[in-house]
Amino acid sequence: MEHIIQVKSLAKIYGNQAALEDVNFTVEKGETFGFLGPSGAGKTTTIKILTGQLLQTSGEATVFGKPASSLNKPQYRREFGVITDNSGLYSRLSIEDNLNLYCQLYQVSTKRIGEVLEMVSLSEERKKQVAKLSKGMFQRVILARALLHKPALLFLDEPTSALDPANSALIHQGLRELNKEGTTIFLTTHDMNEAENICDRVAFLHQGRIQLLDQPKKLRRQFAEASVCIELKDGREINVPAGPEGAKDIYDYFASDQVVSIHSNEPTLGDIFVELTGRKLV
Numbered sequence: 001m002e003h004i005i006q007v008k009s010l011a012k013i014y015g016n017q018a019a020l021e022d023v024n025f026t027v028e029k030g031e032t033f034g035f036l037g038p039s040g041a042g043k044t045t046t047i048k049i050l051t052g053q054l055l056q057t058s059g060e061a062t063v064f065g066k067p068a069s070s071l072n073k074p075q076y077r078r079e080f081g082v083i084t085d086n087s088g089l090y091s092r093l094s095i096e097d098n099l100n101l102y103c104q105l106y107q108v109s110t111k112r113i114g115e116v117l118e119m120v121s122l123s124e125e126r127k128k129q130v131a132k133l134s135k136g137m138f139q140r141v142i143l144a145r146a147l148l149h150k151p152a153l154l155f156l157d158e159p160t161s162a163l164d165p166a167n168s169a170l171i172h173q174g175l176r177e178l179n180k181e182g183t184t185i186f187l188t189t190h191d192m193n194e195a196e197n198i199c200d201r202v203a204f205l206h207q208g209r210i211q212l213l214d215q216p217k218k219l220r221r222q223f224a225e226a227s228v229c230i231e232l233k234d235g236r237e238i239n240v241p242a243g244p245e246g247a248k249d250i251y252d253y254f255a256s257d258q259v260v261s262i263h264s265n266e267p268t269l270g271d272i273f274v275e276l277t278g279r280k281l282v
């Protein structure tokens with residue numbers, strides 16, 4: 001496997017406060033990696049270090065095999081994209097004119113504009129002035145701009161915070177398509193649905209350390225209760241052991257035609273986070 005990002009014993013101390021302590025992880029080529037944590041966990045600090053905007057106090061952070069601190073140099077601009085809150089656009093210009101400027105900057109054909117606007121469902125609005133866009137549309141233009149040059153690696157800091165579910169879904173769709181085209185994605189979020197929807201693996205950051213790291217599916221299984229829930233026609237929900245000891249009950253409910261649905265008692269990523277840390281993700 002090819003490590004696109006490699007982080008070893010990373011620490012960041014602001015004054016006398018440790019924001020990150022002994023953080024270790026790798027991000028493999030082609031994956032969408034989610035960095036989950038509540039406010040103040042150290043997510044933005046990590047993105048800033050990985051994109052060369054901030055220097056760590058100790059430890060190693062390499063991106064494409066080079067020290068992350070070197071990514072600040074203009075020659076690496078084409079290789080990765082960063083989307084943060086303060087990604088400015090020219091408000092008096094249209095969406096299309098904004099993207100035209102970036103095509104020149106990245107030396108990308110303007111044909112790509114149509115493709116990226118399609119990916120974020122903004123084809124119809126391309127002539128609209130940026131000042132007149134809703135927040136969700138604005139966020140989608142920022143994403144479209146980051147997609148123009150098909151970066152090998154894209155960093156997103158809470159890409160859908162404060163967006164409604166419809167706009168979030170459009171951003172997720174754009175990210176999935178970009179990932180299919182080969183872009184490795186590193187995103188921070190405190191939205192567990194976002195993590196479940198688009199991430200191949202997630203790391204739970206709490207108090208400056210990674211508490212868990214795996215595929216969402218595996219984490220849910222690891223923390224699942226050994227029981228299944230049977231929903232009955234009379235409205236009751238019965239929890240039955242998932243092993244042989246529950247088999248007779250399950251058979252009886254089916255045999256007497258009482259079952260509406262049966263599902264495993266798997267926790268959400270949010271449930272797991274609360275169990276692990278005693279804190280909610282938001």
Ligand SMILES: Nc1ncnc2c1ncn2[C@@H]1O[C@H](COP(=O)(O)OP(=O)(O)OP(=O)(O)O)[C@@H](O)[C@H]1O
Nearest residue numbers: 014015017019037038039040041042043044045046
């Ligand atoms: N420039 C700074 N100077 C001092 N402390 C800072 C600075 N930037 C961040 N911190 C502190 O470091 C810790 C981690 O902050 P960070 O912004 O990385 O968290 P976060 O997980 O991104 O939070 P949020 O979800 O609210 O954006 C916090 O306790 C924060 O107060």
